[in-house]
Amino acid sequence: MKRAFKNKSWWNNMSANFVGAFLGIVVTFGTTAVIDRHSRKEMARRSELIAIAHLDNDIMELEEKFADMRTLDSLYTFVSDRYPDRLGEIDTDTLVRLCISMTSPHFFLGNPSAESAFSNSMETWRNFSDLNLLYSINSCFSLKNTILDFYHTVTEYHAAAFDRAFETQAFDSYSDPEEIVRTYLGNPATRNFLQIHHMYSLLLPELTGLLKEENNANKAQTGITDNELHALFPNIYTDTTER
Secondary structure (H helix, E strand, C coil): CCCCCCCCHHHHHHHHHHHHHHHHHHHHHHHHHHHHHHHHHHHHHHHHHHHHHHHHHHHHHHHHHHHHHHHHHHHHHHHHCCCCCCHHHCCHHHHHHHHHHHHCCCCCCCCCHHHHHHHHCHHHHHHCCCHHHHHHHHHHHHHHHHHHHHHHHHHHHHHHHHHHHCCCCCHHHCCCHHHHHHHHHCCHHHHHHHHHHHHHHHHHHHHHHHHHHHHHHHHHHHCCCHHHHHHHCCCCCCCCCCC
16 A cells, blocks of 8 residues: 655645746736737827828818918909900009919928828837728828829929910019010910819819818717817917917
8 A cells, every 4th residue: 555645845836836937927928918908009099199180280281272272363363364455454463463473382391201100100000900090091191192192283384384484585584564474374384274273273172171071080080189189289280370
């Protein structure tokens, strides 16, 4: 008959050590997973905030630019309706405004870094669990770029009209604003530009309105408030009168 093994302390110690090590591994990996999940949610939230804020900034700039564009289109229409026989009826200040518009640069000061970081970063895509929101924000960036492509078309026609109108006699060699306007409007490239400008002065504000609706829908979906955005990005959300 075998003798009972009475001294079990070593077995108890080994079991306790094993259980302790096992629980330590479970807690360590579990804690790491929780921290990683929280970190990914936090990074996704930051990405949402940055993307939506920068879209808001671009939208505000586009709205201002296209408001100016419509005002300028009214000026073009007013003057071109009186070309060529009734230009003398137009006051000098109006003619000078048109002359200034010929040499004024057309540009957009948007910041593409936020879009690049959001759309081209695999880390950003990995952090997002809401694929619909990811798709919606990228659709906003795509629509914004379409609007900018249209606007760049206008700037190309604008530059071509000026170059063609004054390729034989330099703009600054004229002393009479009426003669400048007559030369400018008499060029076929200018007429092409005015048609393009009129068409896009109507279209681009409409597209910008759609972009604003989509971005506001993204805010509602994420629960991002204007107060939160204003607090985080005070340089973007300035007072309307300051802008």
